[in-house]
Amino acid sequence: GQQLNQSPQSMFIQEGEDVSMNCTSSSIFNTWLWYKQDPGEGPVLLIALYKAGELTSNGRLTAQFGITRKDSFLNISASIPSDVGIYFCAGTNNNAGNMLTFGGGTRLMVKP
Amino acid sequence: EADIYQTPRYLVIGTGKKITLECSQTMGHDKMYWYQQDPGMELHLIHYSYGVNSTEKGDLSSESTVSRIRTEHFPLTLESARPSHTSQYLCASSEEGSKVGQFFGPGTRLTVL
Numbered sequence: 607g608q609q610l611n612q613s614p615q616s617m618f619i620q621e622g623e624d625v626s627m628n629c630t631s632s633s634i635f636n637t638w639l640w641y642k643q644d645p646g647e648g649p650v651l652l653i654a655l656y657k658a659g660e661l662t663s664n665g666r667l668t669a670q671f672g673i674t675r676k677d678s679f680l681n682i683s684a685s686i687p688s689d690v691g692i693y694f695c696a697g698t699n700n701n702a703g704n705m706l707t708f709g710g711g712t713r714l715m716v717k718p
Numbered sequence: 719e720a721d722i723y724q725t726p727r728y729l730v731i732g733t734g735k736k737i738t739l740e741c742s743q744t745m746g747h748d749k750m751y752w753y754q755q756d757p758g759m760e761l762h763l764i765h766y767s768y769g770v771n772s773t774e775k776g777d778l779s780s781e782s783t784v785s786r787i788r789t790e791h792f793p794l795t796l797e798s799a800r801p802s803h804t805s806q807y808l809c810a811s812s813e814e815g816s817k818v819g820q821f822f823g824p825g826t827r828l829t830v831l
Contacts, residue, residue, distance in 0.1 A: 639819045648724075648808050648822030649761075656817060692758060696819065704749055704812040706820060710760045 612695050612709030619685055620717050627693060627712040628679040635697030638671050638678040639706070643692045652693075653680070685716050721745070724809050724823035731799055732831050739794045739826045741809030750792040751820060753808040754778060761808065767792055799830045 612629045619625060629638070637656055641649035653664050655671035655678060662669055668681045678697075682689055695709040722743040731737060743750065752765040753776075763776030767786040781803070782796050792811075796803055806827045810820040 637817060637819070641822075646825070646827070648810075648825050650822070651819055654818055694761070698819070704814075704820065705763075705766070708761045711758070713758060 610695060610697060610707050610709040612712055614712060615710065616713040616715070618715045618717065621685060621687060623685055625682040625685055625689070625714060626679060627695075627714075628677060629695035629697070629709045630677045631697055631707075632676075634675040634699070635707075636675070636699040637697065638669070639696040639698070640667075640669050640678070640680045641694045641696060643694065643711075645691070649694055682714075685714075687716050687718050690714055690716050722809065722811055722821055722823040724807075724826050726826060727824060728827050728829075730829045730831065733798075733800055735799050735830075737796050737799055737828070739807055739809075739828070741792045741794070741823055742790050743792075743809075743811040743821070743823075744790060745811060745813070745821065746789065747811035747821075748789065748814045749812045749820075750786065751810040751812075752776070752782075752784060752792070752794050753810065754780065755806045755808055755825075757806065765794065799828075801830045804828060804830050 640652045643649040653669040658675050660671040666683045692711045694711045696706040725740045748769045750767045753761040754764050755761045762778035764780040765784040767773045806825045808825045809823040812820040
């Protein structure tokens with residue numbers, strides 16, 4: 607089946623630093639999604655990408671849909687303590703009926 | 719306000735008890751899902767439903783069962799809880815043909831002693 611490899615698994619950074627994480631897939635997706643999960647809560651959608659090459663921003667967050675449709679990355683600029691959490695990528699395609707394939711998550715820790 | 723709710727948020731019970739985790743959404747979504755997630759780990763789909771009276775098993779085998787009698791309600795039941803069922807259970811919903819992915823509830827953290 608489809609697999610998503612998300613890296614890095616964890617990051618420990620200083621407040622103010624930029625962060626980059628990515629996901630690669632063994633097969634093509636039509637849509638890439640990036641979620642953030644705070645401790646003890648459910649994932650919240652941050653950014654959705656629908657076209658290969660698409661670059662989308664949401665505040666300090668920027669995500670791109672890779673040209674090959676097999677990868678995506680998420681950047682966070684000027685990190686702040688509330689960025690702490692687990693970031694998940696997810697892919698889906700039109701044939702999957704909204705079914706999502708999730709990456710393993712990137713745990714982000716920010717030192718004030 | 720459109721939202722997705724899960725109750726209880728936390729549950730600690732003894733082995734052998736029957737439990738039902740509740741999930742309700744007010745967005746009128748046809749599709750609903752249950753995921754199991756160990757702390758800090760990836761999400762595993764255990765059940766999903768494409769509408770009333772439709773339920774399917776997900777990728778991860780689970781001893782739980784689900785029902786979908788009403789569009790807005792998708793409860794998950796464990797007939798006899800065991801310590802191996804200790805985990806976080808996340809409910810989600812999505813709209814048919816939607817491009818915005820799935821909306822998640824806050825989760826139920828289950829501990830079986």
